[in-house]
Amino acid sequence: MGYSDHRRFPDFTYISRSGAYDTNIDCVIISHFHLDHCGALPHFTEICGYSGPIYMTYPTKAICPILLEDMRKVAVERKGETNFFTSDDIRNCMKKVIPIDLHQTVKVDEELEIKAYYAGHVLGAAMFQVKVGNKSVVYTGDYNMTPDRHLGAAWIDRCRPDLLITETTYATTVRGSKRARERDFLKKVHDCVRDGGKVLIPVFALGRAQELCILLEAYWERMDDLRGKVPVYFSAGLTERAIAYYKLFINWTNEKIRTTFVDRNMFDFKYIDTFQTHFVDEPGPMVVFASPGMLHAGTSLQVFKKWCHDPKNMVILPGYCVAGTVGAKVLAGEKQIQIDAHTRVNVNLQVKNLSFSAHADAKGIMQLIKMCEPKNVMLVHGEKSKMKVLKRRLESEMGVRTFDPANGEAIWCGGGQDMEKTTDGLVSGQVLRTSWNTVRESLLRWNESGEPHGPSKASREAIGNSPFVGTVLQMPAQPLHILPPPKGLSDASHRLSYTLKKYVNPFGDMLGDDNSEDIFRSASQNRILSQLSATLKEYLPGAQVRYLARPSKPTGAFESDVILVHMDDDGSILDRHVSLRMAAEPQSAILVGWCDGADDVAGRVVAVLNCVVK
Ligand SMILES: [Zn+2]
Incomplete structure (x- = not known):
């Protein structure tokens, strides 16, 4: 290109x-x-x-x-x-x-x-x-x-x-933390409009645009000097088209958007209105999202032409623009730009870079x-x-x-x-080859036809299509077992929940170097969980990993700490978590539990376990 x-x-x-x-x-x-x-x-x-x-x-x-x-x-x-x-x-x-x-x-x-x-x-x-x-x-x-x-x-x-x-x-x-980059972006916008300037954010209809809108919407909600006072616009046509795509492909967005779409459209903004051409000449501060992202045509270029003379104004460009576009020239710091055959403009406005990257x-x-x-x-x-x-x-x-x-x-x-020989093995034990797909496929097979390791025909009939509680069990070097739900749990008030058991042998041979055995010999099972929690944090950036010591209601005589993992950044949907705890008897195992709806997070957690539990 x-x-x-x-x-x-x-x-x-x-x-x-x-x-x-x-x-x-x-x-x-x-x-x-x-x-x-x-x-x-x-x-x-x-x-x-x-x-x-x-x-x-x-x-x-x-x-x-x-x-x-x-x-x-x-x-x-x-x-x-x-x-x-x-x-x-x-x-x-x-x-x-x-x-x-x-x-x-x-x-x-x-x-x-x-x-x-x-x-x-x-x-x-x-x-x-x-x-x-x-x-x-x-x-x-x-x-x-x-x-x-x-x-x-x-x-x-x-x-x-x-x-x-x-x-x-x-x-x-x-890269530094995402939060820091978000704060930086919001500060740039806020500083500019506080001084009476106008902010132009050229965007492509899909992607960053939605992310930035969600961010600004939440910020406007919090800020008294912005809310209801400084208008934010999104160029017409774009929103509808973009939202149509997001609705169509909702499964491709993140878990939070998928969940909230049921009762509230995440892209239905309170503080962001549709842009109309004549708004460009209105006095006072405002923020405008307009396409295309590289200022090569359309609304964003029209707005740029009108605003670029005033040093109070600001344009926030994506990190990269194709050579030859106005966006690329602005990024290169050109002060006089030929926009088309008839228009040459002086560029005095502040040029900022969007440091968000995908x-x-x-x-x-x-x-x-x-x-x-x-x-x-x-x-x-x-x-x-x-x-x-x-x-x-x-x-x-x-x-x-x-x-x-x-x-x-x-x-x-x-x-x-x-x-396999070279990855860090944090927790040792027999090699387990469970993959999330195997679990899912087995559950499907169980639902459809039953299989040798599944529940009896009678218990399957008793369960019917109602939600059930089942257990997926994998013993070392054996096929996957799916255990039937306990009697009386097949009424509709129970949610489908899964438990995946991964056996670990904390005292086995694992890391290959001579000291490791001793380290693990002295390690308690809760210590394994604390290491695991650090590993999950490292492998699942963006996830909330909370390591809770000694829950008040232990399931058995053995009290295990518990790790809770969920992907929502504000922790508002707490029942969609995955929990990890240790089981002591009869053999050390990590129990991974989750409810229907947290499959995504569970899949990720199991993938991480497969990486580190050897
Ligand atoms: Zn790409």
């Missing part, structure tokens, strides 16, 4: 010099709708002639054509580029796309299988696992390991791919590696020098073989170390 000659699209001769794309590749996978990931797709299918299958998630398929059309308009209608794909090309290209769901395994052909995992980042973003026989590769696309106000965090099974291809936008950055930082990249335990890692989508630093770090700290090839450079990564 950023070029207007042949370099504006990728060099597809790397795939085939003769244009035999269909023979050389089995399918195209698009990770998300950002243009640096899908911008050349119509070119590849309609102009280069690739005609094989194309996969992307449902939201990506819905939103992708809007951005491609935007891109085409800027290139052809504003910059006068030729040889560009047409609106018809975009339409024809999108018709060939096969949409897929999260965690759905799709067989591309006899040998090739793909599966999508949640990546956070933007609505619909996915990481993909690609499998042929017993070899597999995970491609992350762009991902975010920290949930924001409208999306959840990326996560993946411990699938041990032969190769993990990860983005490294922030290869060496460890990419994983160095810590997040390492968390993902710990989660899926790849044998080899390949770094892409980052700066060369920073990748070198991260490569050294991954190799020395995690012992995983890492590559940072140049464009077109082939790598050979056969073999590779099994990472």
Whole structure:
């Protein structure tokens, strides 16, 4: 991106010099709708002639054509580029796309299988696992390991791919707390309007816009000098379209938005109104969200033209703008900008940068590696020098073989170390291979047909479709057991609840170094929980992990501390938590309990347990 000659699209001769794309590749996978990931797709299918299958998630398929059309308009209608794909090309290209769901395994052909995992980042973003026989590769696309106000965090099974291809936008950055960045943003806005200035926030219709609105709405509610006094506007048309997408793809947002959508629309704002063109000339402070995000056309550019002369005003731009756009020139600090053939403006307003980012930082990249335990890692989508630093770090700290090839450079990564030996084992015991999917699949099988380890036919009939309490049990080296609910618990007042038991042997051989055995020999079971609580905090940024000592009502003679994990940032939905406690008899085990509705959090907690409990 950023070029207007042949370099504006990728060099597809790397795939085939003769244009035999269909023979050389089995399918195209698009990770998300950002243009640096899908911008050349119509070119590849309609102009280069690739005609094989194309996969992307449902939201990506819905939103992708809007951005491609935007891109085409800027290139052809504003910059006068030729040889560009047409609106018809975009339409024809999108018709060939096969949409897929999260965690759905799709067989591309006899040998090739793909599966999508949640990546956070933007609505619909996915990481993909690609499998042929017993070899597999995970491609992350762009991902975010920290949930924001409208999306959840990326996560993946411990699938041990032969190769993990990860983005490294922030290869060496460890970002400060999200709260600090939010405070910083709110302070900039507040300072500007307090001095009588107007704030323009150019946004793309989806993504950051919703996050910032949720943030401003809550701030306005708290601030007496803002509430009802300083208007906040969102450019017309955008809101409706965006909310339609969020409603349609509500499963892709975070847990809190999903839950509250039932009784209250999170995007139904009290202090944010629809922007009308004549508001731009009204006196006094105001805040305006307007698209597009890079100030290259439309409402945001119109507002910018009117406000840019006044040093009291402020524009808050996204961290990155495509070269050639007004946004990029403003970011570069240009003081006189040619907006179109007839308009040249003096830029005196304050220019601020939006430091929110939807990419994983160095810590997040390492968390993902710990989660899926790849044998080899390949770094892409980052700066060369920073990748070198991260490569050294991954190799020395995690012992995983890492590559940072140049464009077109082939790598050979056969073999590779099994990472199991090198990850930090915090809690030891027999190796348990439980995965959340196994639990879920077993429960489904139980509900549908019953299976050898399930409850008797009679008890299944007694339960019927009413909510029930059941227990999922895994003994070391044995298949999963699902125990029937106790009698009398099948009435509708009980919620479906699950308990997953993970056996640990705190006195076993675990960490490999000589001291570890003694450390764990003296460690009490509650000590394991306290270590586990620290680990959960590290692995689940954004989650509330509370470690409570000695609950008042212990379940048995053995009193265990308890860890409560939930994903809501204000703790308002307390019954959607996952609890972890220790069971002493007959064998040490960690009991993971959760109720229907907390499946998401439970899935994450179990994934973390799978990483650290060996
Ligand atoms: Zn992206």
